[in-house]
Amino acid sequence: MPVLSGHGEQSGQVVLLNGASSSGKSSIAQRLLVDLERPFFHMGVDMIGAMRSPSRTHALDSAELAAVLRRTRAGFHRAVAAMAGAGNDIIMDHVLSEPWRLRDCLSVMNGIDVVFVGVHCSLDELQRRELQRGDRPIGTAADQIHPVHAHGIYDLELDTSTDTVEDCSAQITTFLGRTPTNRAFDRLRSAPKP
Template identity: 55%
Template sequence: MAAGRIVFLNGTSSSGKSSIARELLDILDDGVFFHLAVDGFNAMRTMRDLTQEDLDTALRRTRMGFHRSIAAMVEVGNDVVVDHVLSEPWRLIDCLTLLRPADVLFVGVRCSLDELTRREEVRGDRPSGLAALQYDLVHRHGDYDVECDTGTASPRECAELIKEFLPRRPTPTAFTRLRARYLGVDHELPTTGHMRST
């Protein structure tokens, strides 16, 4: 059974990942895609009060389970759009360890800090300043196959860019390059550039 494909959206809270994912599910017509969002996994957790230590442990286990759920879905041939916040280095490393790099289109979802702050205030359902805390962390690894900016392009425009790029992913992929850097897994494939929306 052929493995599925992964469109992996990484960006801060309120950067527009979920909106892009919904658009992708609407326009990707060469398979059956599932939207797997880390927020959805967090929402399944019991919401009773926990000590900070217990909460941190529960959140780490949740994210580890999320990563393994992605791998399991893809292993049996499902195509997925992943919506994640790689704000801690271990999250990226865990994904690099679990997911086959050739299956992953790694997408950087960017937005200006001013716009992220405005969106947080409008939404009112996220801790104030969350995006600012994540802003310098989520893209620190500095390597994507394709990037989009939701401050200058609509979710549909970003989704169309990703759809156009999906069948012609670079060789090696960003995940292949990042595995070489973080896990010491070498490759000898030629590097090609990535795309970015304006």
């Protein structure tokens, strides 16, 4: 159920694209910015990470780096929630590969209309894209492919190894034109905790 922002406006909508690294989330988000009729902002976890000073991050040991990355991701969730809370529509691309990330999003986005989209891609295609990109450790996508979708509940699921970016954007656009029903985030919030 959308809430009113501090300015008396209804909160914005969040289209949360979740998938492994190299699955095509950012490409879909960029296409949606062109295709959607109302203005959306694209906020991606990689964009937030790119704001961090790289020279300082490289000097951290593994425990310190893990703490910085956790704070970064928690801050990202809150930044998206704040933008939506101010009435902005957001396309959020993320890798929910650790259970706490989804739990945190469920908590901080309570009261915001979140359309949860699973972005799938075959392992062979993920590996091909990862090699082509060359900007992340080889095997990152393979390590994420199962944990990122472990919760198993979405409003809409796409497969970028069989559908084009344009097709994926069209599917999301069509879905957004429907009357909201019981959203995946609502079902996940009410699911029994393990």
